[in-house]
Amino acid sequence: MTFIPKPRIDHPNLPRNALGLTRRDYEGALSTLCAGCGHDSITAAIVEACWDLALRPETVVKLSGIGCSSKTTAYFVSRGHGFNAVHGRMPSIATGANAANRHLHYIGVSGDGDTLSIGLGQFCHAIRRNLNMLYIIENNGVYGLTKGQFSASADVGSKAKKGETNLQPPIDPVLLALTLGASFVARSFSGDKRQLVPLIQAGLRHKGFALIDVLSPCVTFNDHEGSTKSYAYTREHYEVAVHADFIPAEREIAVEYSAGEALPVTMHDGSRIVLRKLAEDYDPTDRIAAMAAIQEHMRAGEYLTGLLYFEPSNREFHDICGTTDVPLNSVPYEQLSPGKAGLEKLLARYR
Amino acid sequence: MQPTDTSHPDYFHRVVDCQWACPAHTDVPEYIRLIAQGRFTEAYMVNRRSNVFPGILGRVCDRPCEPACRRGRVERKPVAICRLKRYAADHRDEVRALLPKVPRVKNGHRIACIGAGCASLTLANDLMPLGYEVTIFEQHGAPGGLMRTNIPAFRLPQSVLDEEIGMILDMGVDLRLDTPIRSLRALLEDGGFDAIFIGSGAPRGKDLLLPGREEAAANVHIGITWLESVAFGHVDRIGERVLIIGVGNTAMDCCRTSLRLGARDVKVMARKPRQFFKASEWELEDAEEERVQIVVNRSPKAFVVRDGRLAGMTFDVMEYDIDASGRITGERVTGEEFFPADDVILAIGQENAFPWIERDIGIEFDARDVPKVDPVTFQSTREGVFFGGDAAFGPKNIIWAVEHGHQAAISIDRYCRGESLTDRPRPRVTLQSRKMGIHEWAYANEYSPVERRLVPHVSLKERFRKIDIEVELGFTAEQAAEETQRCLNCDVQTVFDAKLCIECDACVDICPVDCLTITENGPEDELRMRLKAPALNRSQPLFVSAPLRQTGRVMVKDENLCVHCGLCAERCPTAAWDMQKSHVHWPHAGDVPEPAPRRGERVSEGRVKGDERTVEAGV
Numbered sequence: 001m002t003f004i005p006k007p008r009i010d011h012p013n014l015p016r017n018a019l020g021l022t023r024r025d026y027e028g029a030l031s032t033l034c035a036g037c038g039h040d041s042i043t044a045a046i047v048e049a050c051w052d053l054a055l056r057p058e059t060v061v062k063l064s065g066i067g068c069s070s071k072t073t074a075y076f077v078s079r080g081h082g083f084n085a086v087h088g089r090m091p092s093i094a095t096g097a098n099a100a101n102r103h104l105h106y107i108g109v110s111g112d113g114d115t116l117s118i119g120l121g122q123f124c125h126a127i128r129r130n131l132n133m134l135y136i137i138e139n140n141g142v143y144g145l146t147k148g149q150f151s152a153s154a155d156v157g158s159k160a161k162k163g164e165t166n167l168q169p170p171i172d173p174v175l176l177a178l179t180l181g182a183s184f185v186a187r188s189f190s191g192d193k194r195q196l197v198p199l200i201q202a203g204l205r206h207k208g209f210a211l212i213d214v215l216s217p218c219v220t221f222n223d224h225e226g227s228t229k230s231y232a233y234t235r236e237h238y239e240v241a242v243h244a245d246f247i248p249a250e251r252e253i254a255v256e257y258s259a260g261e262a263l264p265v266t267m268h269d270g271s272r273i274v275l276r277k278l279a280e281d282y283d284p285t286d287r288i289a290a291m292a293a294i295q296e297h298m299r300a301g302e303y304l305t306g307l308l309y310f311e312p313s314n315r316e317f318h319d320i321c322g323t324t325d326v327p328l329n330s331v332p333y334e335q336l337s338p339g340k341a342g343l344e345k346l347l348a349r350y351r
Numbered sequence: 352m353q354p355t356d357t358s359h360p361d362y363f364h365r366v367v368d369c370q371w372a373c374p375a376h377t378d379v380p381e382y383i384r385l386i387a388q389g390r391f392t393e394a395y396m397v398n399r400r401s402n403v404f405p406g407i408l409g410r411v412c413d414r415p416c417e418p419a420c421r422r423g424r425v426e427r428k429p430v431a432i433c434r435l436k437r438y439a440a441d442h443r444d445e446v447r448a449l450l451p452k453v454p455r456v457k458n459g460h461r462i463a464c465i466g467a468g469c470a471s472l473t474l475a476n477d478l479m480p481l482g483y484e485v486t487i488f489e490q491h492g493a494p495g496g497l498m499r500t501n502i503p504a505f506r507l508p509q510s511v512l513d514e515e516i517g518m519i520l521d522m523g524v525d526l527r528l529d530t531p532i533r534s535l536r537a538l539l540e541d542g543g544f545d546a547i548f549i550g551s552g553a554p555r556g557k558d559l560l561l562p563g564r565e566e567a568a569a570n571v572h573i574g575i576t577w578l579e580s581v582a583f584g585h586v587d588r589i590g591e592r593v594l595i596i597g598v599g600n601t602a603m604d605c606c607r608t609s610l611r612l613g614a615r616d617v618k619v620m621a622r623k624p625r626q627f628f629k630a631s632e633w634e635l636e637d638a639e640e641e642r643v644q645i646v647v648n649r650s651p652k653a654f655v656v657r658d659g660r661l662a663g664m665t666f667d668v669m670e671y672d673i674d675a676s677g678r679i680t681g682e683r684v685t686g687e688e689f690f691p692a693d694d695v696i697l698a699i700g701q702e703n704a705f706p707w708i709e710r711d712i713g714i715e716f717d718a719r720d721v722p723k724v725d726p727v728t729f730q731s732t733r734e735g736v737f738f739g740g741d742a743a744f745g746p747k748n749i750i751w752a753v754e755h756g757h758q759a760a761i762s763i764d765r766y767c768r769g770e771s772l773t774d775r776p777r778p779r780v781t782l783q784s785r786k787m788g789i790h791e792w793a794y795a796n797e798y799s800p801v802e803r804r805l806v807p808h809v810s811l812k813e814r815f816r817k818i819d820i821e822v823e824l825g826f827t828a829e830q831a832a833e834e835t836q837r838c839l840n841c842d843v844q845t846v847f848d849a850k851l852c853i854e855c856d857a858c859v860d861i862c863p864v865d866c867l868t869i870t871e872n873g874p875e876d877e878l879r880m881r882l883k884a885p886a887l888n889r890s891q892p893l894f895v896s897a898p899l900r901q902t903g904r905v906m907v908k909d910e911n912l913c914v915h916c917g918l919c920a921e922r923c924p925t926a927a928w929d930m931q932k933s934h935v936h937w938p939h940a941g942d943v944p945e946p947a948p949r950r951g952e953r954v955s956e957g958r959v960k961g962d963e964r965t966v967e968a969g970v
Contacts, residue, residue, distance in 0.1 A: 003790035004916065007798030007863045009425055011884040011912060014865060023865075036855040036924025044860035191854055219855060219924045231853045235901045 005030050018054040026051045028078040033068060036223075038190030038216030038231075039138045043075045045193050046107065046136075049200035050077055053248065061097060061104045065090040065119060068145055069111030069138035069216075088119025091126035094133050095317070101327035102318050105204055106133035113143050116152035116171045123173075127180040127209050132316045134203040134210045137173055138190075140218040141229040148221030155301075159226030172298065173213045178291050178309055184210035185309040186244070189234055190217065192305075198246040199307060205246070207268045208316040215303060234303065241279040241293070242306035247272045265312055275307060284310055352875050354897045354905070357846070360780040363933040365892065366910055367841045369432060372419035374754040375401040376778075376937040379416055379432055380842040384794060386439050387835035394439035396449055401937065403473050403519075403753050404498075406511045409437025410823070411502050413600075413631065413748040421839050424888070425864070425912055428803035430837045431826075438831045440511075446518075451480035453522045458482035460767040463544040465532050468496020469749050470550035470740030472519050473756025474763070477940040479522040481764060486544070487524055490531035491583070494520065496552055497741070498749065500579040501601065503608050504819035535708045539736075546735045546763045549722075550756070553741035555704040559596060559697050563654030563661075567695070570661035571654065574601045574698035581608055581818075588613050590693020594664055595619045596651055599629035602698035606643045609696070611818045618690065619645045620666065626677065637822070641811065649688065654695065663691040701746055721745065728772040729759040737762060760940035776938035782931040785843050786920070792930055794843050796917040798863070799836035806830075840915045844933050847906055849897040851927035854904070858919035858928055859883065864912040867919060872898070872905045882909055 006027070014022045026047045031040050050060060060080030064070035066087035073082055081104070085093045094108050115123045115137050126135070141154040150158070153173070154166040177185045184206045188196040196214065203210035215234050217223050223230040228237075247253055249270030263275045263285075275284055282304075283289050290309045297304040317323075324331060338346060355362065365371045369379040378397055385394035398405035402412075412433050420429030460483050464471035467489035475485040493499055494516050498507065520526055532538055538547065556573035558564075564571060570590065574597070580586040593614040595606045598621040606617045619638070621628060624647050628635065639645065649666035656662060666688050672681035703721055708714055713733035715723045722731050724738045731738055739755035741747060762772050785793040807824045814820050826834060859867045865884040872878070875893065879886040886893060886909035896906040920928040936942075 003921070004797045004918070006861060006918060007914065007916060008800070009798065009863050009912075009914060011865045013884045013887055015884075034924065035922045036853070036857045038855065040860055040922075041856040044856065191856060193856070217855070219853075223853070223924075231855060232901055235854075 017051050019056065021051065021054070021057075023047055023051045025079075026057065026077050028073075028075040031072070031075045033071065034144075034218075034220045036219035037068070038140065038214075038219070039069055039072045040075070041190040041193065042109075042136065042138055042196070042214050042216055043072050045190075045196045046076045046200055048193065049197050049204065052197070053201055053204060055105055055204070059104050061106045063090050063094045063097070063106065063108045063133075065110050065114035067111040067114045067143075068140075068218075069109055070114060072138065073107075073109050088114050088117070088122055090114070090119065091122040091131070091135075095126065095129065095131055098131055098133060098317060099321075099323060099328075101329070102132065102323070102325065103327060106131075107204070108133055108135045110135065110137055112137060112139045112141060112151045112153040112173075116173060120152075120171070124176070124180055127177055127182050127211070130181075130183070130208045130314065130316045130320065132208055132318070134200065134206075134212070136200075136203075137211070137213045138216040139173070139213050139229070140216050140222055141227070142218050142222045144218045144221055148218070155228040158228040159224070161221050161224055161227075172294075173211065174308060175291060175294060177211045178287055178294075182211055182309070183208050183311045183314050184307075186210075186212045186307045187215070187303065187305045188212055189215045189238060189303075189305060191231060191235065192238075195240065195243065195306065198244055201246040201248075202244055202267075202271075202273050202307065205248075205267055205269055205271045208314055228301070237302045239279060239297065239302050239304055240306050241277070241282045241304045241308060242284045243276040243278055244307035244310075245274040245276070247274065265310065267312055273307070273310065275310070278306070279304070284308060287311075352872060352878060352893065352895045354849075355892070355894045357894070360778050360935070362892075363780050363782070363844050364778070364935045366844060366913075367933065367935070368419040368421050369416035369430075370842070370935060372415045373401070374415065374751045375403075375757065376754075376935055377401040377416075378842065378935065380838055380840050381932075382439060383430070383432070383435055383835050383838040384840070386435055386831060387795070391439045391442040392444045392446060392449070395443040395446060398436055398439065399446075400939075401757075402750060403476055403756075404469065404515045404749070405436055406440035406515050407498060407507060408749060409433060409435075409440045410507050410511070411498075412436075412750055415750070421841055421912070421914075422837055425839070425914060426802070430839075431803055431806070431834050434804075434806050434826055435831060435834055438826050441825055450518055451476075451522075453479050454482045456482070457484050458767075460484070460545045461486065461543060462546050462548065462763060462767075463488065463538060463542055464548045464550055465538075466490075466496055466549070466551035466740075466742070467494035467516075467526060467528075468550050468552050468740055468752065469498060470742070470752040470756040470759070471496075471548060472516060473753045474548050474550070474739065474760045475522070475524045476519045477757060477760035478763065479519075479524065481941050483764075483767070485524050487526050488530045488532050489526065489528050492529050494526060494528070496550075500582045501575050501604065503578065503581070503604050503611075505607070505611065505814065505822050506604070508819065508821050531707075533707050535714075535736075536712050539712065545767050546737065548737045548739060548759055548763065549708075549731075549742050550738075550740045550752070551705075551742045553701045553703045553746045555702050556697065557700045557702065559651060559699060561651060561653050563656050566656040566659070567654040567661040570692075570694045572694065572696045574605045574696050575701055577696055578604055578608060581612070586612070590614065592616045592692045592694075593618075594690055594692040594695045595698055596695060597621075597698035597700070598645065599698060599700070600631060600634050601701070602696075603630050603634040603638045605696045605698050606638055607641055608818075609694075610641055610643070611815055614694075617643050619643060620649045620651065620664075620690070621645060621647045622650045622669065623679070624648060624671065624673075627679075640808070641814075646690075649690075650684075652687065655689065661692065661695065663689055664695060665689050701741075703742055703745060705742075727758070727775070728762045729755060730762055730766075730772060735766060757939055761938065761942075764940040776942040778938060779936040781934045781936065782844065782846060783934070785917075785930045785932050786926075790921050792843075792917050794840050794930075794932075795836065796840070796843075796915070796930070798839075798914055798916055799833070801833050801837055803837065804830040804834045841913075842933050843915050843917070843930050845908065845913060845915065845917075845919060846929050846931045847894070847896055847908070848927050848929075849899055849906065851925045852896075852899050852906060853925055853927075854899055854901050855924060857922040857924065861918045861922045863916060863918065864914055866909045866911065866913050868907045869899070869904050870907060878907065879909075882907060884909070886911060
């Protein structure tokens with residue numbers, strides 16, 4: 001962290017988006033995380049992605065649970081809405097908010113502890129519901145706030161700062177999401193904004209639950225020799241399987257892709273994701289093959305990254321539940337409340 | 352791009368824009384911090400070491416530092432460096448005890464200076480402490496040269512001038528007033544001097560030979576000569592209507608002086624539009640505040656004489672074609688206009704004049720009758736004869752003359768000791784960390800959004816009561832305190848160690864002006880466009896690190912807008928970035944030549960080897 005706030009000085013050459021805003025307009029409060037924390041880089045990637053998509057800041061909803069990761073929602077889009085939930089209960093709050101208003105952009109930021117331990121059940125059910133949100137796991141393999149105990153995502157054999165070796169197998173959120181039928185599953189690294197920013201953009205535009213598991217080194221408790229989630233280890237064991245370029249509907253595809261190399265997929269709003277396969281024989285559209293490939297790389301101690309699985313059209317939470325398109329706060333009271341007679345009728349069905 | 356060689360003394364020096372732009376390389380941010388701490392005496396002495404006349408320059412310097420100031424790029428207006436300098440000079444304590452000590456036993460070398468202006472005085476200031484005996488010959492009855500004769504007292508009070516000149520003269524300089532040199536040959540042959548320094552200025556104002564000039568002679572004045580007559584009290588009135596020809600700083604002094612001698616209607620006549628004016632913007636503003644009218648696009652044509660007396664002047668009305676880059680591509684006369692006047696003052700430039708230098712004594716002159724002077728050693732084509740100030744390369748300004756004096760002093764010292772003039776001591780930069788704790792720095796790193804403070808002036812009614820009422824009042828304590836916080840501490844450098852970087856992006860993300868990028872290296876033109884914010888200001892360099900350990904990418908910093916807030920270093924988990932104060936050791940006479948130190952070499956604060964005159968001036 002720093003002691004003085006980031007001064008508000010705009011670089012005159014800083015580009016502006018369609019709303020006339022600069023990146024600085026999408027920043028939030030001063031981060032109080034450790035200097036060098038991967039989470040701060042992810043925050044910067046979210047800022048960049050929201051700015052580039054020209055999201056109106058007041059349409060962004062930021063949700064989080066408890067942990068270092070869950071502090072980060074305070075550090076971006078300060079003009080958006082925010083809710084800091086009970087430990088592991090962020091998906092419930094996200095579900096409620098989403099049910100009430102489907103026209104906002106929901107960004108959930110959670111950590112490996114918040115998601116894979118205390119909140120594992122909540123996480124799984126949010127995927128099952130196919131809640132229309134972007135769910136980012138800032139995954140560092142340790143409990144940073146309580147001084148570095150192994151979390152549920154720590155790899156077997158990874159060493160803690162004091163030297164203990166982790167013996168319990170990890171829960172991999174990517175594999176878990178794939179088993180639960182998630183339609184947008186990605187893994188990335190806080191130190192690779194070139195990969196992470198388009199993933200966040202695509203995830204924000206994806207209709208349904210979009211998961212990005214971001215390896216985000218804990219610079220204080222998990223950046224040492226022997227750790228499998230340090231900056232150095234991640235960079236050495238990092239393989240990009242699929243690079244996803246995100247092109248919003250209003251923009252032309254500017255880069256030439258040779259046939260066979262790239263696969264453009266059109267999303268429900270007209271945006272396109274161009275998938276570029278970087279690992280041979282990797283198919284991001286085949287769920288079972290993708291799971292096999294990810295597990296093979298895990299066995300070899302490698303992180304396979306990129307948009308690992310993607311299917312564009314499916315039914316999200318609102319389609320499944322048949323809920324109203326109008327935000328609840330805009331539905332007239334007479335319609336919202338069935339009245340005494342209506343309630344009687346409703347209750348009669350259960351008698 | 353090649354990794355930036357930060358061990359070259361110019362690299363960090365250049366980051367300190369003001370210090371780089373200052374001909375004398377004054378450590379501006381250092382003295383501004385001292386002012387902020389209320390250490391006015393120390394601030395004054397930091398100034399004095401390089402520019403010798405802080406009280407004078409704090410009022411009338413040409414301020415090359417201010418247009419260069421980074422603050423002017425970050426927001427609109429630069430730090431009021433000059434005004435702060437004056438503030439330190441006005442509020443300091445007695446400094447005599449801190450001045451360089453002059454040895455009682457002399458070294459046996461005698462030096463003559465011609466002209467007691469800023470260049471000669473600086474030379475004396477540098478050489479007296481080394482044991483030289485310096486004699487200054489001055490044609491007027493008071494020392495100071497142009498500072499006394501051409502700068503009006505309402506801008507520079509005589510007391511300030513006398514005190515700062517006195518500090519040098521009291522070192523034991525043999526000052527011969529009212530002693531014009533009529534023959535350099537005689538001085539060379541009979542003077543018994545080991546070296547002669549000519550700092551006689553550019554004393555000849557240009558004339559304007561137009562029809563009617565001779566008939567109107569009684570009411571047509573040469574600007575610098577006229578100002579000199581006013582300064583010495585020989586002239587104390589002027590006509591009601593005055594025309595000033597020319598629009599440089601001398602013209603501004605002439606028009607404002609005229610107002611104080613009885614003129615009611617003063618017009619400054621400019622041949623070209625405002626963007627071509629030579630006068631400093633602030634001098635134009637000060638003149639216009641006093642209701643001087645500046646008339647553009649009027650080219651002088653003739654002096655009009657009626658009844659044997661000047662009645663006015665006629666001017667061609669000009670029209671110019673100006674292209675997109677602001678250059679004049681064509682001009683034409685569209686008419687003629689008459690302006691009535693009782694007096695005309697010509698302020699259209701000045702030039703050197705050396706009627707007292709014989710042309711057969713080994714001092715060569717070029718085609719324009721200007722002496723040939725080496726731009727590094729300041730020696731003429733005759734060994735042992737040196738030039739400096741306006742006498743060397745034509746009219747510049749005080750601060751340039753001071754630096755000429757410093758450089759000539761180095762040359763004369765080496766000449767007298769039989770050493771090579773070209774093997775000069777080299778500038779050195781030393782760095783010292785300003786880290787105090789995890790988030791604590793030994794400088795105020797917070798960015799102050801305060802806008803430039805305006806210095807209060809004496810009211811328009813008051814200031815004309817006497818000719819020597821100083822118009823500028825100087826900053827109040829509150830203003831000075833606020834203005835010091837506008838300084839961006841460019842001398843507290845961002846020093847990067849590529850070996851330590853883990854590429855976590857923390858510095859890139861926190862930088863408030865987006866000047867950092869971690870990226871693949873490339874050719875400069877392409878790299879400049881690829882940064883987080885394109886680096887379009889090519890006058891400011893890029894810093895490119897050695898390849899980083901984990902990915903082989905490089906850290907690139909665009910120096911243009913860095914506000915030296917230190918957030919990159921605060922956010923850096925491995926201390927790959929550090930904030931380090933750069934001391935530029937700009938050599939003066941008596942310093943020994945030695946190689947530039949390697950980066951990070953610690954040199955004890957504020958001391959230069961072989962230099963006994965430095966003040967302890969660290970934070």
